[in-house]
Amino acid sequence: MKAIRRFTVRTVLPPQLAGLDTLARNLRWCWHEPTRKFFESLDPQAWERSGGDPVAVLGEITPARFEQLAADATVVLEAARLVEELNQYMTEPKWFQSIFSNTDKPASIAYFSAEFGITAVMPQYSGGLGILAGDHLKSASDLGVPITGVGLLYGAGYFRQSLSRDGWQRETYPLIDPNNMPLTLLREQDGMPARISLPLPDGRTLAAQIWVAQVGRVPLLLMDSDIPDNDDISRSVTDRLYGGSAEHRLEQELLLGVGGVKALRVYSRLMGTPAPEVFHCNEGHAGFLAVERIRELMESDSSVDFGAAIEAVRSGTLFTTHTPVPAGIDRFDKSIVRHYLSAMPLPGVNVDEVLSLGNESYQGGNPHVFNMAVLGLRMARMANGVAQLHGKVSRGMFAALWPGFDVPEVPITSITNGVHGPTWRNPGFQSMALEYMAETDDADGTGWLKSEEEGGVPDVVLWEKRRSLRAALVEVARARTRASWLERGASPAELGWTESILDPDVLTIGFARRVPTYKRLTLMLSDPERLTRLLTDPERPIQLVIAGKSHPDDEQGVGLIQKLVQFADNAEVRDRIIFLPNYDMALAEVLMPGCDVWLNNPLRPLEASGTSGMKCALNGALNLSILDGWWDEMYDGNNGWAIPTADGVEDPGRRDHIEAAALYDLIENTVAPRFYDRDERGVPRRWMEMMRHTLATLGPKVQATRMVRDYVERLYTPIAAASRVIDAAPYEKAKELAAWKHKVRSAWPGVRVDFVEAEVPDVAELGDEVSISAGVSLAGLEPTDVHVQLVSGRVGADDRLEDFDISNLNPAGEKHGHQVFTGTEKLSASGSVGYAVRVVPFNPLMAGDTELGLAANAEPSAVTAHTHTSFGD
CATH class of the missing domain: 2.60.40 (Immunoglobulin-like)
Structure with a gap:
């Protein structure tokens, strides 16, 4: 008989090791290697089984084992040292405190996102948007920026991907028990779980409890509707990420936006933290936060009308758009939105006035839909895209909202995404770097340009480290491929070949991302015979490691995966090209450092930013990419290769053919020869020059700390300054501005x-x-x-x-x-x-x-x- 619920009963910690709970509950462990190593040392087998989850490890250790650990002075001292180090990290002044010593700095920033990729043990993400949000919080913590994250806790997260025998993607949704995760339930002073609620149509109420994930110094509030207060439909609102009908998605986004503001107020009341001055809406999913803030302002001060409330709320709001394609924007039938908003009316405001905030009331717009990106843009004082090219694309995409101006003047700026270095740089690679250079020399990149004679990392050492990362990837790929084939119904007796697939000495090219059609997973298959020759070249072979999930409703994307898998299943090439199902953070942490080259071939200019290639660059890999997203502005001719594009060719098939041929030519005539051209020590000198140049120049640019500093200096600080003037009781400036705008219009x-x-x-x-x-x-x-x-x-x-x-x-x-x-x-x-x-x-x-x-x-x-x-x- 199957259990209907699974949970962990934890042993009571000995007093000498009481600090382990603090270490396990603060997610800083997921990017702090000493803490991870410490938990692994407590029970290596439990660490392996749990996928590296300290909370699960503590749940598996027996009382007898804890007695042994408590009697070990070395363990007790190391635990105390790590707890003290964490306490110091949580309290010491950081960049934000040292740079912003005056009163102009934002007191608090709320960061709303539909997904957060913090660690693989908390599968609350589907792809780049969530990973970016997680890296944003981690880097804000490292910099001391006072951010609070706001999201939803999904009962099944995103789906787990496996393959059928014929290579078709299959989805399952394993249930997640938040009690077994590094989360803490927010409680009222009487010990009862804190709740928020919002009214729904037909007299229903949607309630949620609030879980807190401590991401270093940053609290992340995650709302969970699976509670007895709700009816069955409402309990399922947070069942899974990006699933369900349009009404289901709308209820999720109302909970994220409206409920998220309520959750912030509850958290602030219970914890005594300052109210946010800046509300950062990361993509349109959280756009309804503006509607809730208008409601609470109008209810708290009857002298503030709808127009003045809009101005007050706008003054403190930032909107970040992540999509370069209209199909990626959430658009709801206006009648459905009207039905829901009528259940939560604003004082004295007709629901059509609220709907106008998301109307596509411009040339080419659809008057019957409510557009979440339009809501986000209309209700934001400032807006940005996530790369320079994406900002340009966004200005053209949304230009109709500013009809009096040319596209370059549309007020959407750009802040290029970055990645959290301590999360994505391999710990062994980092240790090697610090063995030969000071941390500052590593951080600013100068240390990578020092010769061996100057004390820099020797070529032989750096090249051997790169081989070890490649070998680690090969080992994981073999194990995952075998496990995948067993799930596909193969017998263990017929899987001996999986023990020798890939080669730790062969040029390894990685490709992993979500699989919408514009990312062109199968561009590499445009000429199967030529690809086969590249894979099986007797002197200069290549090998491809590929991963990615397609949304279950995207049959075209699922079909692309099947086409790729069926090619990779061919006995002639299966030892040189593999598809690894269930791409997640755990796989990414091995895949990206282990690749020599990272391939990205979207249909330009449809990649908003992309950050996977940045993670590879932090580990010395080179990028081979279409000039799109971040690569368009950071490629310099020596840090990788740009795949020529057939811009202006309208026939999609012909364009794919041209660009695929250019890709094959680059690999065959430039990339592979450079990798295999070795000196007397077996080191590819020209390749090493490009690798060092990448580490020295791209390393500092792709850091999320750079990104967060840009947000603070260019967006958060001026928005906070405006908020203090316009969104301040008795709201005279908001009233003045609203009246003036009415006069001007x-x-x-x-x-x-x-x-x-x-x-x-x-x-x-x-x-x-x-x-x-x-x-x-x-x-x-x-x-x-x-x-x-x-x-x-x-x-x-x-x-x-x-x-x-x-x-x-x-x-x-x-x-x-x-x-x-x-x-x-x-x-x-x-x-x-x-x-x-x-x-x-x-x-x-x-x-x-x-x-x-x-x-x-x-x-x-x-x-x-x-x-x-x-x-x-």
Whole structure:
């Protein structure tokens, strides 16, 4: 008979080892190698069985074994030392405390995400979004940034992937018991579990309890609806990640956004922590956090109307978009959203007004859907993409929300993703580095460029370390391949071949990620015969280690996996190409350090950022990638290879064929020869130069600490400053800004540029000045309500300005019933140049001139050019 529930009964810890519970419950152990090694030493077999979970290890140790450990002075002293080190880590000043010594620093930041990839023993992630969120929290902890994470606790996490005999992906959902995980249930002062709840349609209520995962210095709040307070439907809201119907997903996102704000308030009340000044919405799943914050503000202060509440909430909100494809955005039928929002009304606000925040009310939009990304953008003071190219793509993708401006002016900036170094750099590789260089030399990359004579890591040592990482990957790949085939129904007697697949001395190329079609898992199979020749080359063979999951509803993606698996099953190549099912953090921690080359071949520019190649680079691997995501801005010609793209080729099949041929050519004629070209010591000298260059230059750039510092300095700090002004009782500035925006929107149809007079030299030269005078009708607005701007730069196709500069003209009084604005501009570019004049709303409380999306542009017929030194009347 099967158990209907599984849980762990733990032995009571001896007083000498009481600190082990603190060590196990703080997830810093997942990136602190000494703590991991210590727990492994307590019971190596239990550590292996648990997949490296300290909580599970403590649950398996018997009382007799604990008595032995408590009597071992070495164990007791090491436990005490690690506890003291953790306490110091939790309390000592970090970068944030030393840099931000004044009152401008954000007091607290709330970071909302639908998934968090912290450790493999907490499977609360599906892919890059979750891993990025986990690395964000870890790096914030290392830097001392006061962040609180907010998410959901999924009863089955994402699915476990296996393969059928014919290579079709199969999904199972093993249940997770939070009591057996490094989590603590948040409780009220009377010991009862803390609860939050939100009303649902038809008189239902969705309640959740709150689990806290301590990620170093950062608390992560995870809401769990599987509690007796709920009916059966509500209990299943947090059953699995990205599963279920549209209504199921909507309920999850309401719990994440609305419930997440409530959970923050409960946590702050119980723990005495400051209320967040910045709310960071990591992708649109948590967008409803803005609706809840509007509700609580309007309920707490009846003098604040809907418009003022929007301004107060916007002032403290950041939105990060991660998708470069419209299909990746959550869009719900508006009637379903109306049904749910009607159950949680805002005081005196019609539900259609709330729905307007997510309306696609722009050219090309669908008036019948509610768009979560649009909600996120409309309710954020600032927004960003996750790589420079992705920011550019996002500006084009969402440009319709700012119809008065050119795409480059759309207010979506970029902060390129990074990865948490202590998590993703192999501990053995890190130990080798620190044996030869100081930690600072490793961190800034300079140590990797030192020669052996200067005390740097010798080529032979570095190359042997790389081989050991490759060998570790081969060992894990063999074991996982055998286990996979047993699940597929093979007999142990027919699996002897799995003991010799792959070779620790062969050029190893890795490819692992989610499997939507645009990531092109099977591009490498475009010419199976040529790929076979590369795999089986007698002198310069390659081997491929591949992994990835496709969403169960994505039949195309699942079909791509089957196609790849069926090719890899062929006896001619199966010792040189393998697909490893159930890609997770545990596999990634072996796969990425063990590869020599990391392959990434998405359809450009559809990769938002991608971070797997960054993790490889931290371990000395080279990247072989389409110039997309982070690689587009960080490839420099010496840290790997760029796969040429067939941009502009509209036939997808032909484009794939062209780019696959370029990939084969690079591997065959450049990558493989460089790997196998060895000196008298067996070391590939040119390869080593590229590896050292990668470690020296990419190493510092790809760190998530760099990313989090960018967020703090460029986004969190200015947003916190705005929040203190606008989102502060009695909310006078929010009311003022809302009233001003209403006035401007009402007047704007009548705002226009009536004339532009320009004094341009007969023969214009660099450094000459152009004088401009513009007459403007303001339709009742004041000159202080606008900026009249001179936009000047090079003229490209269709007479459009490119690489333009913007300067504000100065108010110069009235002339013939017009408000006149004047100014001069020095010519700083040669060639074909031009200018335009426009009027935009201005208020010092706004984040920028583009905030309202309004602009009144001068028509060419309004321009009079002069070649004399004064303007006529």
